[in-house]
Amino acid sequence: MTLERFRDVDGFLEKAGEVSERLRKLIDEDKPFLILCHNDADGLSSGAIASVMLLRENARFVTRSVKSIEGVLESLKDLPEEYSVILTDIGSGYLDELSSLGRKEPIIILDHHEPLGSASENVIQLNPHDYGINGADEISGAGVTYLAAKALNEENVRLSPIAVIGALGDLQDRADGRRLHGLNELIVGDAVENGLMKVEEDLLFYGRSYKPLHVALASTTNPFIVGISGNEAHAYSLLTSIGIRVKEDDRWRVLSELSEDEKKALYNGIMKYLASLGLPPSIAKELIGKVYELVREEPWTYLRDAREFASLLNACGKTGNEWLGIAIAMGSRGGLLDEAQRVLEEYRRKMAEAMEYAMKEENRQELNSVLVIDGGNIIDDRLISSVASMLASTGVQGEDKVLVALTQSEDSIKVSARAPKKLVDAGLNLGKVLSKAAQLVGGRGGGHDVAAGANIPKTKKALFLLEIDRIISEEVQGLEKR
Ligand SMILES: [Mn+2]
Structure with missing residues (x-):
C-alpha cells in the first residue's frame, strides 16, 4: 500500500x-x-x-x-x-x-x-x-x-x-x-x-510456573531449539551442564522460582549451545519477552499464560475441535476444559512427530531464495502452518531465505511460508508473492507480509516452487537496489 x-x-x-x-x-x-x-x-x-x-x-x-x-x-x-x-x-x-x-x-x-x-x-x-x-x-x-x-x-x-x-x-x-x-x-x-491481566518480563518457557524446569524447557517450541525442544533428556543435561539445580531436595524446581542470576546463566548457556550448532544466537533473544498472565485463571492450567491459552485454541482449531475452543474462550471450564487439555496434549505429540520429519535433511531442498521443506503426505495438512512457524523459529532458513513448507492434502498441495524479518523490513510482502505464484499455477494464495499460505494443484508443485523462487529472487534484488 x-x-x-x-x-x-x-x-x-x-x-x-x-x-x-x-x-x-x-x-x-x-x-x-x-x-x-x-x-x-x-x-x-x-x-x-x-x-x-x-x-x-x-x-x-x-x-x-x-x-x-x-x-x-x-x-x-x-x-x-x-x-x-x-x-x-x-x-x-x-x-x-x-x-x-x-x-x-x-x-x-x-x-x-x-x-x-x-x-x-x-x-x-x-x-x-x-x-x-x-x-x-x-x-x-x-x-x-x-x-x-x-x-x-x-x-x-x-x-x-x-x-x-x-x-x-x-x-x-x-x-x-x-x-x-x-x-x-x-x-x-x-x-x-481492569485487573484481568498482569504483564512481566521473563524467559518464555512453556509451563514456567508449574512444569519441572527441564520439562518446561523441552516443551518450549517457540522458538524451537534444535535438539532440546521435544527432548526432556537433552533439556535435563543442558540445564545441569550450565550448573542449574533442577531439584530442591526431592521436589522439581520450576522456572518462576529461579533467581535472576540463574536465569541469566541459563540464557547465556542456551546462547552458547545454539552457537555450538552454528545457529544464530539471536534465536535465544526470542526466549525473553513479556509474559501476559491471566490473573483470574487457575495457576496450574494452560489458561493462565495467554500464549499457552492461544496454543490450546490453536490445537482445538487444528484438530476439528473448534467448538471446544470457542466454548473455552467464551468462558466454559470444568469437563470441557479437561477435554480441551487432552486435545492439546495429543496435538503437541503430533506436532513433535511432524517436526522430527521436517528436520530431516532429506526432506529439505535449497533454492536461490527459498528453503523448501516437503512434508510429502506424512505431515497432516492441518499442521503445516504450525510446522512452518515452528521451523522458522529454529533459524534454519537463515536471514536471507524464505521458508516454504508444503504438504499434500486430499485434493491439492497446501503451502505455508514464512519470511525472515530482514527481508520484511526491506519491504518484501510474502502475501503478495504467494498470491502471484499461486495464480500462475492455477492455485490461490495470500496472507500477511511475514506469513502467508497457498493452495495449489497437485501436479504443479515443481512449477510453483520455481515461480516462487524466481519472484522472490527478483523482489529481493529490487529491494537491494532501493
Ligand atoms: Mn488472524
Whole structure:
C-alpha cells in the first residue's frame, strides 16, 4: 500500500463506533445473526468475542468456524435472507466475492487481513489497513472484533484478555523483546487496568510456573531449539551442564522460582549451545519477552499464560475441535476444559512427530531464495502452518531465505511460508508473492507480509516452487537496489 505511512487510529476507532451502531440497530430489530470465524487461535478468539457480545445483548445467533473463504461462501449459500452475517478474522481479502452475493441484510467484516477488492454498500468492513495500521502485527482479528464489541457495550472490556490471546495466537508479539505493540498494546492496557491481566518480563518457557524446569524447557517450541525442544533428556543435561539445580531436595524446581542470576546463566548457556550448532544466537533473544498472565485463571492450567491459552485454541482449531475452543474462550471450564487439555496434549505429540520429519535433511531442498521443506503426505495438512512457524523459529532458513513448507492434502498441495524479518523490513510482502505464484499455477494464495499460505494443484508443485523462487529472487534484488 502506498499510503501505509498515514496512520489514523482515531479514524479506526470512530469506524468501530459506526459499526457498533449498525450492530445495535440490527439487534434492536431482533434480526438473527450468523457469526463465521476463521478456525485458527485468533479466529476462534474472535468468534468467541463476537458470540459473547451478542449473548450479552440477548440477540439470536449461530456461530460457526470456517477454514477458508470457500467455507464462508458455502455457509452463506443456503442462509435465509433475514440473517445478518458477522465475519471475524476472515473476509477482507474477498470483498468482491462477498459483495456480489447481494444479500439483503448486511455482512459485517471484522478482520485484520489486507483488504482486496471493493465493498458494496451492504458489506461493512472494520479493518486497520484502511487507516494505515498494520494488521500483520499491530492488531489481530480478535482485537478488531473486541474493539467493535467494546464500542457496542463497555462491559465487553472483560473480553480484552481474549483479544490479547488472539494476537499472540497470530504471533504478533514481534516487537523487540517479544511483546505486543500498536493497538494491541492499548488492548493489553484495558486488560491490566481492569485487573484481568498482569504483564512481566521473563524467559518464555512453556509451563514456567508449574512444569519441572527441564520439562518446561523441552516443551518450549517457540522458538524451537534444535535438539532440546521435544527432548526432556537433552533439556535435563543442558540445564545441569550450565550448573542449574533442577531439584530442591526431592521436589522439581520450576522456572518462576529461579533467581535472576540463574536465569541469566541459563540464557547465556542456551546462547552458547545454539552457537555450538552454528545457529544464530539471536534465536535465544526470542526466549525473553513479556509474559501476559491471566490473573483470574487457575495457576496450574494452560489458561493462565495467554500464549499457552492461544496454543490450546490453536490445537482445538487444528484438530476439528473448534467448538471446544470457542466454548473455552467464551468462558466454559470444568469437563470441557479437561477435554480441551487432552486435545492439546495429543496435538503437541503430533506436532513433535511432524517436526522430527521436517528436520530431516532429506526432506529439505535449497533454492536461490527459498528453503523448501516437503512434508510429502506424512505431515497432516492441518499442521503445516504450525510446522512452518515452528521451523522458522529454529533459524534454519537463515536471514536471507524464505521458508516454504508444503504438504499434500486430499485434493491439492497446501503451502505455508514464512519470511525472515530482514527481508520484511526491506519491504518484501510474502502475501503478495504467494498470491502471484499461486495464480500462475492455477492455485490461490495470500496472507500477511511475514506469513502467508497457498493452495495449489497437485501436479504443479515443481512449477510453483520455481515461480516462487524466481519472484522472490527478483523482489529481493529490487529491494537491494532501493
Ligand atoms: Mn488472524
